[in-house]
Amino acid sequence: MKLNGIEVEDTFAEAFAMRATRLIITASRPVLVDAAVSAMTGYGTSVIGCDAEASRESTLDQSSTPDGRPGASILLFSFDKKSLEKAAINRVGQTVLTCATTACFNGLNASDNAQIRVGGNLRYFGDGHQISKKFGEKRFWRIPVMDGEFICEDHFGMVSGVAGGNLILVGGDPDMVLDAALSAASAAASVENLILPFPGGVVRSGSRVGSTYQKLRASTNSSWCPTLSNLPGTAMKPGENCVYELVMDGLSRGPVEEGMRRALHTASHFPLTRITAGNYGGKLGAHHIHLKTLLDIA
Amino acid sequence: MLTIRLEYGDSVPLEAGAIRPDMFLDKTLADLQKIPIWRGNSTIPLGEIARVFGDPSTGRVILEGDWSRVRRLGEGMTSGFLRVRGPAGLHSGARMKGGMLQIDGEAGDWAGAEMTGGVLIIQGNAGNCLGGRYIGSRAGMRGGTILVGKNAGNEVGALMRRGVISVLGKGGDHAGAGMIAGTIAFCGGCGIRPGAGMRRGSILTGRRPDSLLPTFSKEIPTQPGWIFLFANHLRGLGQDNSGWQLLSKGGNHPKSKWLKSSGDLLGLGKGEILWPEV
Structure with missing residues (x-):
């Protein structure tokens, strides 16, 4: 041909069927969004050797993020629900939670049984000072950190990618x-x-x-x-x-x-x-x- | 859509907990005429006090006339849309589980009391104990959203466990008394001693409360990013929350500055009262 x-x-x-989720990361400045995304998607090339495959899907302006700040969307892929959840928790916990001014939101609508719990697991970092806010069907966790609060959505949607x-x-x-x-x-x-x-x-x-x-x-x-x-x-x-x-x-x-x-x-x-x-x-x-x-x- | 036009001139109040759209879906107009409405210590059929016409199967019900002396409208409803074109009596939307109840006028006391889900919209003023709890209950509102277009009375959200109450005008005294969790907002400020005995939860007020209990901590500056999410949620339900933007430096802007006092330190002390820094 x-x-x-x-x-x-x-x-x-x-190609293979894998479980996938989308995370929206926001921060007060674009440079911090880039820093968080870079760290979050690092070491995320192939599930042959990494916990998940991850990369930036798109850059978002402040009008299209949940909290009105600059942001980016990330797609994360792993073998199954359990490994995807574990990878998301570890990566958000180590790379987004730690980055100045960031917040992390779910970017996928999915049924209840097709969700992974991220914020709901990271909340324990708040050591009892974390606060839950539920607006409509969405629950957010406010975790006190040294520059204010880290806001992370409780559940993230998951699809078969x-x-x-x-x-x-x-x-x-x-x-x-x-x-x-x-x-x-x-x-x-x-x-x-x-x-x-x-x-x-x-x-x-x-x-x-x-x-x-x-x-x-x-x-x-x-x-x-x-x-x-x-x-x-x-x-x-x-x-x-x-x-x-x-x-x-x-x-x-x-x-x-x-x-x-x-x-x-x-x-x-x-x-x-x-x-x-x-x-x-x-x-x-x-x-x-x-x-x-x-x-x-x- | 089904319309019920009230034609009742007596001063004796009615109890109409049976008027809820989710219970009308499989009924005919003839069935609806026979629905029992409590009047004093006996019941009368709905057809005797109101004209009923339209299609009950749509799950949308419009109430016309003066329903201010009719109690328990939409009580316990689980789905559908119920609109009262005018005022509604006591206990409207109490123990709601789902659907939407819209009251175009004022609502009596105990509106949305102990509701667990759904949306209650009150365009006018709301009475006392909005989203409150009944005597003996361990918790008040446990979910759902209440939006009030004007002012609310005393003890809004008493023993509130979960959910959102947003009042565009002022709130009365003792808002959020004994609050367990949830979010209450008063764009126009609230009366004395908000959050007395609160364990967790958030109370937002448009200005510093006149009388903050001494068992609340010294106020500290904060930039609560979650308020933007909160405002978005309200906007999504159709509430004009432009009032928030008039407050402080941007109101609900992600970088807006607020002051926060934590309490009630006589209890768990994990609640918070916030107002814009001016």
Whole structure:
């Protein structure tokens, strides 16, 4: 298949069902929002090695946050409800609660049985001085801290999201492939309800399941490493010297497909040798997103 | 929508706890004419004192006429919308669990007493013991929201356990007496000795109370960001809370400055009374 003259392999990205939530973080100044978001989403690239996959979804102005201050929305993904709740509690407790002037609000509506409790667990930091405020159906916790009060919503909505949508960009000139990857990541990041959890939205260390070392669950995807392209089993073709992967997590399948579509079309304007996607033979993930379905502009 | 037009000129008060939209859903107009209304020590059918017309199955009921001598309107209602076009008598919306009761005029004493959910809107003045508790009860209002367009009487939110009461005008004396938790706001200030015996909860007043009990702490400056959330909640229910913005430096602005006194230190002491710094 060709898109704008670039070869697109007839394959599919294999994505997984994961539990997801959205957090709205606000602070008195944008610089503090950025600081909190940076800390909150740090070490949140892949559940292979992290407790959750996390990244900034969007930046919010004061007219669109619950408390009228600058803010940002973050999406957080994990395997199941229990691990998602634990990750949210730990991350909010260590990185948002500790950041000056911040507050943390739920960004998802969900039924009662599809909620995780964050503020309701963090309240104990108040050591008995915490105060609950319930307005309508929403409960907020006011936890005394040294610059006033940390306000955190009691429950956060949870949905079944889709994680692991991906594209693999392959080319000859590493700088050009990097340009293509960054541009494609930027295009995908403009989709609502979607994050690219890796740094800059681009992955250079694509992995495969398992390792020659028994203690490792995953190891480098050697077939895509240019320095190993002279060995048997390589997926690299002559003239290909660099590979980058884009990984996307969405609150549903739709945003993942749209993110992949935008990334694919943006990348196809660069002189790549080919664009493909990663999968495990279709045996692990419930969602198979075929690249041929993304060639048309939506 | 169902309309009930009261045509009752007697001075004997009526008790109409049976008038609640959630109980009308599966009834016919003929059934509604027979609903018993207490008058003194006996009952009379609703059809004898009011004209009933419209569709009862919508869950929306409009009461027309002077209902100021009719007690317990909407008492215990769980859903639907009940609107009184004019004043309502004692105990209106008491023990409400859900739905919305809107009173276009004034409401008598004990409005919303011990309610656990729903929204009670009183466009005019509210009487004493708004959202209060009945004698012998361990808690008053336990949930829901009460919005008052004008003033409220004494003992607003006594023994309040949870919920929100917002009064755009002034409140009377002893507001939040024995309060256990919840939020009470008086845009125009309140009378003497608010929060007597309160354990937890918040009382917001538009100005410093004239007589603050000595068992409350010295006032300290604070910037309570949660007031913005509170104001948003009220705005979402349709209450014009622009009055808050006139208070202090921005009123409900996230950076507005307030003064806070904690108490009642004779009790648990985790309650708070806040007023804008001017």
